[in-house]
Amino acid sequence: MTAAPKMLLLQARKPDDVMLAHEHECFADTLGVDQDRLIPHNLCSGPPPIEQAMRYDAVLVGGSGEYSVSKNNLPEQDGYLELLGELVARNKAMFASCFGFHGMVQALGGEVIRDAEHMEVGSFELTLTEHGARDELFGKLPARFWAQEGHSDRAARMPEGLPCLASSALAPFQGLRVPGASIWATQFHPELDFDSSFSRFEYFLTHQGKPEEAEAMRARLRQSPEASSLLRAFHELVFG
Numbered sequence: 001m002t003a004a005p006k007m008l009l010l011q012a013r014k015p016d017d018v019m020l021a022h023e024h025e026c027f028a029d030t031l032g033v034d035q036d037r038l039i040p041h042n043l044c045s046g047p048p049p050i051e052q053a054m055r056y057d058a059v060l061v062g063g064s065g066e067y068s069v070s071k072n073n074l075p076e077q078d079g080y081l082e083l084l085g086e087l088v089a090r091n092k093a094m095f096a097s098c099f100g101f102h103g104m105v106q107a108l109g110g111e112v113i114r115d116a117e118h119m120e121v122g123s124f125e126l127t128l129t130e131h132g133a134r135d136e137l138f139g140k141l142p143a144r145f146w147a148q149e150g151h152s153d154r155a156a157r158m159p160e161g162l163p164c165l166a167s168s169a170l171a172p173f174q175g176l177r178v179p180g181a182s183i184w185a186t187q188f189h190p191e192l193d194f195d196s197s198f199s200r201f202e203y204f205l206t207h208q209g210k211p212e213e214a215e216a217m218r219a220r221l222r223q224s225p226e227a228s229s230l231l232r233a234f235h236e237l238v239f240g
Helices: 019-031 050-054 077-089 099-107 130-134 194-207 212-220 225-239
Strands: 007-011 038-042 058-061 094-097 111-114 120-128 144-151 153-157 164-167 175-177 183-186
Touching: 007 019, 019 038, 019 194, 019 225, 050 077, 058 099, 077 094, 077 099, 094 099, 094 225, 099 111, 099 153, 099 175, 099 183, 120 130, 120 194, 120 212, 130 164, 144 194, 144 225, 183 225, 194 212
Parallel strands: 007 038, 007 058, 058 094, 094 183
Antiparallel strands: 111 153, 120 144, 120 164, 164 175, 175 183
16 A cells, blocks of 8 residues: 655744644645644754655645744745755645745745735735646636735745746735646645634734734635635645
């Protein structure tokens, strides 16, 4: 019997951040796999060696807590970007979300900026580009769909030769694919749905002393089943 694929989940959160476990659970649930098939590595302790990462069947990259590619405030961030570049060079199957998307853009020669005026926090409607509609993964999505977002950084310029797959009114670069490889990245969070997105916002707002804002946030959130389907579709494309 063939062993079930094992995937590496790169996270960038302080060790006491309760969202480490929440993010792990969300990725596993949305992929439709047991959590023990998704092995976490916290980038706060530095990136794993490339040969260690290559031993996994795929690599996933999650969010970042308080870290930002534009601020360059993740410990050993240059090493993290080098790791992403090397994984792409070796055609390692990969799906990167939000902070992972920013890392991929920067590592492959694009530009990431801090842009609080175009910050997206909550649910936002996205539109497929022509490249997205033709992509074997994104092409499964409708022309317009809702997704969960939470970012102040955004891509200002895409890496040369990497097509943009989706856009929103505030952030024109919402997804990328490395042509010819099983490597995708999204500005949005396909690992989150309405419930998991709300639970994350509720936790942060409560700890910021703003519990009354949680219900207002709930009212602004939208269901995002199409965006959340991407991770399971990625798993099926890569592993069958």
